[in-house]
Amino acid sequence: MGFALPAQSLERTLSRGRTGGMDRRAFFGTAVAVPDSVRCALEDLIGEPAAGAIDRVRVLEHSTFAKLHGRVSATTRRRRIFLRGSGAEFFADPALVLHEYCHVLLQWEPGALTVGRYLRECLLRGYWNNCYEVQAREFAYRHLSRFRALLTRPGHCQ
Numbered sequence: 001m002g003f004a005l006p007a008q009s010l011e012r013t014l015s016r017g018r019t020g021g022m023d024r025r026a027f028f029g030t031a032v033a034v035p036d037s038v039r040c041a042l043e044d045l046i047g048e049p050a051a052g053a054i055d056r057v058r059v060l061e062h063s064t065f066a067k068l069h070g071r072v073s074a075t076t077r078r079r080r081i082f083l084r085g086s087g088a089e090f091f092a093d094p095a096l097v098l099h100e101y102c103h104v105l106l107q108w109e110p111g112a113l114t115v116g117r118y119l120r121e122c123l124l125r126g127y128w129n130n131c132y133e134v135q136a137r138e139f140a141y142r143h144l145s146r147f148r149a150l151l152t153r154p155g156h157c158q
């Protein structure tokens, strides 16, 4: 995730009326379906209460909003993952999926991460060393092999 922009105020601005010829969908991206295998594997890995919010997370591809965040491949807000590229590319990269879902389910969802806190951390420690990025990287690293194994599992979610 890159530096923070206030998505909610932008969403409000865009939905209020004129957007300079760019509609909401083009700006924020197009919602894509989350593959069942990914959803089930995340549920297993993360556990309650965070897993309860998985179905409320929207993944948006080809997002101009994501591209405004510099060179990062994705940025997150509460219950939103905005992708620079396609959903197919994103879901084919398990480490990135774990990283972004960590931001959404373990940081945004409980309120630990806010735009203000993220900006303050970036000012204090920079992008790489801010506590939210450190936690997301560690989460992805710690769970990657199990996540990969869960993704190949045939069957269903409980």
Ligand SMILES: [Zn+2]
Binding pocket: 001, 002, 099, 103, 132, 133, 136
């Ligand atoms: Zn990140």
